[in-house]
Amino acid sequence: MKDEAIIKGRGAQRNVHNRFFELSHEQRNDFLEYCQKEGELADKNKTLYLPVFPKTIVNKVTSPDVGMAFSMNMYQGCEHGCIYCYARNSHEYWGYSAGLDFERRILVKKEAPKLLEAFLKKKSWKANTIVMSGNTDCYQPAEKKFELTRECLQVFLKYKHPVGIITKNALILRDLDILKALAKDNLIAVNISITSLSEETRRILEPRTATIKKRLETVKILSENGIPVKVMMAPIIPSINSHEILPLAKKVSELGALSIAHTIVRLNGAIGEIFTDWIHKTLPDRADKVLHQIEDCHGGTLNESRFGKRMRGEGKIAEQINMMVALARQKYFKNKAMPRLNCELHEQYKDEQLKLF
Secondary structure: HHHHHOOOOOOOOOOOOOOOOOOOOOOOOOHHHHHHHOOOOOOOOOOOOEEEOOOOOEEEOOOOOOOEEEEEEOOOOOOOOOOOOOOHHHHHOOOOOOHHHHHHHEOOOOHHHHHHHHHHHOOOOOOEEEEOOOOOOOOOHHHHOOOOHHHHHHHHHOOOEEEEEEOOOOHHHHHHHHHHHHOOOEEEEEEOOOOOOOHHHHHHHHHOOOOOOHHHHHHHHHHHHOOOOOEEEEEEEOOOOHHHHHHHHHHHHHHOOEEEEEEEEEOOOOOHHHHHHHHHHOOOOOOHHHHHHHHOOOOOOOOOOOOOOOOOOEEEEEEEHHHHHHHHHHHHHHOOOOOOOOOOOOOHHHHOOOOOO
């Protein structure tokens, strides 16, 4: 396919059918021909921010292999456009496609800070780390406009409650003042996602994310300010970034990261179709090789839903990747570890004032 046919600045190259809908939408050739004759764009490729009003904001995580107990998401959908993102499937529950809609129809929960405060003040709630964001990135471009993540961090600080962050955006440094205040009481842990040291790989895999240089700088700055950082090498994709495990681990360790984590890519639900379409358009010379190697990691399929297997895979390729990560930990993180966050302070701040007895 010619390069001009690729939708610039997006991961997915089309919308795919929503499995919950009986009807589907498609662009007909006669419509595209009409637009061309009239000098109009068939697709303006614009991002829309759509307000939604959920009744709750904190979710209990029941999956045993995710590594968190509670999560919250201020935004649904993510403009970062990471082609492999497992969260794409969740957009179907809102009535949208897991493809381009996921990147261009961003649902904004403007009441998130109020909902969080009400949750933390519940008498029945016992402090446990709440992770922003378990689904979509809390520092995606929408955060520049709405600042919901910053407001929620202020709530966590007010009530002295532990919080984790997962992001691949350097925008987190805007909130360094709050993060440092949280770190004084051991109430914050940050997970920075870095999948490659190659800017070209980053550009095609994660088109609207912060550059690799910016993300590495973010690890360094956070670490220098006493904020514990883990680097998420997730996902590792055979024949795309699987060769970078050791150099990436070495680099982030030198910059102050205390730990690394990884997953092997799995293309569950609609993501298999989206990823397959994308790789044949962007990396046609190795598309079949990559897809077959992903299948080799998951028993001959692109999808994997078995707990205990879905994150680490199985087979020779998966075994090699997992061994390489284990070697990286041993070599570069032998005497490092992420701290256990403080859950002891929140109870006395729940009523917005210190208890005397």
